[in-house]
Amino acid sequence: MDKTIEMNEKTVIAIDAMGGDNAPGEIVKGAAEATVESPVNVILVGDENRIKAILEKVEYRPEQLEIVHTDDMITMEDVPHEAIRRKPEASMILAAKLCSAGRAQGLVSAGNTGAYVLSASLNIPRIAGIRKTAIATVYPTRNAQKRKDHFSLLLDIGANIHCSAEDMVKFALMGKIYASDIKGIKDPTVALLNVGKESYKGGKILSRVYKILDELPGVNFIGNIEGNDVMRGLSDVVITEGYVGNIVTKTMEGIAETVSQLGRYAFKRRFLWRIGLIALSSGIRQLKELIDYSEYGGAPLLGFKEIVIKAHGRSKAKAITNAVKLAAKSHRDNICGRIEKEIAEFESLK
Amino acid sequence: MDKTIEMNEKTVIAIDAMGGDNAPGEIVKGAAEATVESPVNVILVGDENRIKAILEKVEYRPEQLEIVHTDDMITMEDVPHEAIRRKPEASMILAAKLCSAGRAQGLVSAGNTGAYVLSASLNIPRIAGIRKTAIATVYPTRNAQKRKDHFSLLLDIGANIHCSAEDMVKFALMGKIYASDIKGIKDPTVALLNVGKESYKGGKILSRVYKILDELPGVNFIGNIEGNDVMRGLSDVVITEGYVGNIVTKTMEGIAETVSQLGRYAFKRRFLWRIGLIALSSGIRQLKELIDYSEYGGAPLLGFKEIVIKAHGRSKAKAITNAVKLAAKSHRDNICGRIEKEIAEFESLK
Numbered sequence: 246m247d248k249t250i251e252m253n254e255k256t257v258i259a260i261d262a263m264g265g266d267n268a269p270g271e272i273v274k275g276a277a278e279a280t281v282e283s284p285v286n287v288i289l290v291g292d293e294n295r296i297k298a299i300l301e302k303v304e305y306r307p308e309q310l311e312i313v314h315t316d317d318m319i320t321m322e323d324v325p326h327e328a329i330r331r332k333p334e335a336s337m338i339l340a341a342k343l344c345s346a347g348r349a350q351g352l353v354s355a356g357n358t359g360a361y362v363l364s365a366s367l368n369i370p371r372i373a374g375i376r377k378t379a380i381a382t383v384y385p386t387r388n389a390q391k392r393k394d395h396f397s398l399l400l401d402i403g404a405n406i407h408c409s410a411e412d413m414v415k416f417a418l419m420g421k422i423y424a425s426d427i428k429g430i431k432d433p434t435v436a437l438l439n440v441g442k443e444s445y446k447g448g449k450i451l452s453r454v455y456k457i458l459d460e461l462p463g464v465n466f467i468g469n470i471e472g473n474d475v476m477r478g479l480s481d482v483v484i485t486e487g488y489v490g491n492i493v494t495k496t497m498e499g500i501a502e503t504v505s506q507l508g509r510y511a512f513k514r515r516f517l518w519r520i521g522l523i524a525l526s527s528g529i530r531q532l533k534e535l536i537d538y539s540e541y542g543g544a545p546l547l548g549f550k551e552i553v554i555k556a557h558g559r560s561k562a563k564a565i566t567n568a569v570k571l572a573a574k575s576h577r578d579n580i581c582g583r584i585e586k587e588i589a590e591f592e593s594l595k
Numbered sequence: 596m597d598k599t600i601e602m603n604e605k606t607v608i609a610i611d612a613m614g615g616d617n618a619p620g621e622i623v624k625g626a627a628e629a630t631v632e633s634p635v636n637v638i639l640v641g642d643e644n645r646i647k648a649i650l651e652k653v654e655y656r657p658e659q660l661e662i663v664h665t666d667d668m669i670t671m672e673d674v675p676h677e678a679i680r681r682k683p684e685a686s687m688i689l690a691a692k693l694c695s696a697g698r699a700q701g702l703v704s705a706g707n708t709g710a711y712v713l714s715a716s717l718n719i720p721r722i723a724g725i726r727k728t729a730i731a732t733v734y735p736t737r738n739a740q741k742r743k744d745h746f747s748l749l750l751d752i753g754a755n756i757h758c759s760a761e762d763m764v765k766f767a768l769m770g771k772i773y774a775s776d777i778k779g780i781k782d783p784t785v786a787l788l789n790v791g792k793e794s795y796k797g798g799k800i801l802s803r804v805y806k807i808l809d810e811l812p813g814v815n816f817i818g819n820i821e822g823n824d825v826m827r828g829l830s831d832v833v834i835t836e837g838y839v840g841n842i843v844t845k846t847m848e849g850i851a852e853t854v855s856q857l858g859r860y861a862f863k864r865r866f867l868w869r870i871g872l873i874a875l876s877s878g879i880r881q882l883k884e885l886i887d888y889s890e891y892g893g894a895p896l897l898g899f900k901e902i903v904i905k906a907h908g909r910s911k912a913k914a915i916t917n918a919v920k921l922a923a924k925s926h927r928d929n930i931c932g933r934i935e936k937e938i939a940e941f942e943s944l945k
Contacts, residue, residue, distance in 0.1 A: 324793070359791075387853055387856065403790055406790065406797060406798040407798055438842060440753060440756065440842065443674070448756040448757055448838070471841075471842070471845050472844065472845025472846035472847075472849060473845040473846065473848045473852065474849065475846055475849055476852075476853045477849065477853075485842075487790070488839070489839055489842055491790040491821075492788060492789075492790065492821070492835075492839055492842075492843060493842060493846050495821050495822025495823040496823065496825055496826070496843050496846050497822075497846065497850065498823045499824065499825055499827065500847065500850045502823065502826075503737055503826045506737065511875065514878075515878070517874050517875075518874065518875055518877075518878050520871075520874045521870075521871040521873070521875035521878075522875065524867050524870045524871030524874065525867075525868055527867075528864075528865070528868050528871075
């Protein structure tokens with residue numbers, strides 16, 4: 246009986262309509278499409294006139310869509326801590342407040358990452374025992390573990406710069422819960438990104454993280470992995486501090502960009518190479534689909550009591566639709582509650 | 596007059612004949628070839644009988660080659676600090692001692708990196724003012740600066756894990772001298788690898804490095820670059836701490852490996868894809884040559900009073916020949932003396 250009620254009561258996702266390189270157009274279109282494709286309610290926060298003008302041209306379910314107006318917004322160029330202070334009515338901040346007020350159960354923005362982390366931190370309570378939140382990204386791998394999918398989860402990729410050993414252990418616990426949900430496996434493997442395989446590597450903090458995880462029941466810890474193992478998919482979850490995670494993720498993006506430029510160069514350079522690229526085009530298309538971030542729906546910011554999803558700054562409508570659906574699914578699967586329980590169990594062992 | 600004498604007196608390079616995945620065979624062959632290709636003297640340190648047996652099958656100049664025998668060696672699997680203590684007569688350590696005794700002016704090994712850094716640190720004096728040495732790697736880029744070559748220099752990639760802001764500033768000074776020599780440009784650009792462009796990014800140490808470099812005359816500092824800029828070649832020199840440099844470099848290696856595996860997969864999968872790869876093969880070969888580490892001759896370990904070159908563990912003869920030639924050239928170009936002068940100037944500003 247309770248379950249039926251829960252299923253009929255739709256999850257509400259608050260969306261920063263003004264954040265991201267393609268806002269508000271692609272954000273509003275993506276949110277509108279989410280109401281058509283799934284039983285989710287969305288609240289679009291931003292310039293009401295602009296939002297309405299965009300909605301006029303697309304299909305959506307009016308009964309599932311609400312607009313909360315504000316004139317202010319934080320841009321990609323704003324300095325996060327200054328913008329948060331100077332623009333208390335910014336769309337990103339108001340959207341976070343809808344979560345803390347209980348009007349929404351999830352948050353999505355494609356805007357300024359630093360400002361988004363700050364505005365979530367200032368407005369949405371953290372789970373007890375979590376001192377540092379973490380941005381987790383799903384990335385494609387060579388699937389060395391032969392899972393049904395070929396994705397791994399890397400966190401933190403930049404919610405914070407540095408953190409303590411215990412913070413990183415909690416990244417492992419949060420990552421484990423999230424990965425077990427999205428990959429549909431019970432006991433995901435967890436690895437620590439380090440400069441060598443041996444337990445003593447990487448200095449005091451990393452060797453302490455190794456020791457704690459190695460002795461922790463309930464975590465399927467496989468030890469350290471190195472940079473060249475990241476893409477191999479040796480582990481379902483890879484943990485690191487935000488400083489390294491950010492640089493590694495962006496290095497991977499940079500290399501993808503380089504490969505695609507090389508392709509364009511080769512296409513122009515020689516007739517034979519052009520023929521080769523045309524023959525390979527269906528393979529290249531399959532590969533692009535495989536590594537297209539818009540399919541994954543964005544990166545969760547883990548450690549809050551509500552679902553917080555960061556969509557890529559370059560997100561188009563499809564990526565936003567997926568981010569909204571991901572937020573709603575994560576709420577239905579009670580990710581935050583399950584993380585809360587996991588952290589409480591860890592704390593009780595101390 | 597002095598100059599003539601210097602040019603006639605050959606540079607002597609001490610080589611750890613027993614270090615690396617393909618030792619001693621490929622190491623000895625590479626060293627032998629170096630005596631044929633260039634006016635360099637080499638001392639091969641290792642098992643004399645094995646070395647002689649290999650030399651019997653290759654061409655070399657006997658008057659330029661000497662063998663120093665030892666039974667002991669450090670393997671890739673040895674734990675560095677234990678091996679250094681337990682094997683004082685290891686080939687790697689004796690080779691370093693030849694440098695400190697003045698019998699050689701440069702050192703080359705393809706062996707265990709950690710043990711190599713330690714054995715150099717324990718036996719070869721550091722330049723005054725250098726607290727942390729740095730491994731510098733040359734890597735191919737998209738050459739955004741439109742230089743004659745398309746390489747940049749990244750350091751430290753793993754001589755140390757963490758370091759102070761001043762250590763990193765000295766990495767910039769050392770990298771500047773080395774890059775200006777190998778690239779043949781007067782004023783190489785220097786950038787700091789960070790999580791964002793802004794000067795305040797990356798925590799206390801990185802923002803302090805930014806401030807010092809930004810105010811330092813004589814360093815062409817262009818500010819922070821992010822992970823996705825690494826491959827673009829925005830800067831001739833990129834500085835980072837060993838922890839991040841190691842993980843980024845290995846991530847790049849891992850991606851190269853993934854791309855080549857994808858190629859093999861595509862070749863087997865469909866006839867059309869096979870045709871495509873064959874049509875592209877000359878391009879792929881050119882690309883492989885471009886990113887082949889054996890062409891670069893290895894990574895210098897900067898901060899010592901003598902030239903110390905780390906060749907890749909997988910080095911074959913050609914890579915060793917290039918490493919020996921690089922060591923000799925670096926000595927002729929007085930890299931260590933120029934770094935010493937640069938550091939002394941920086942210290943005098945304090």
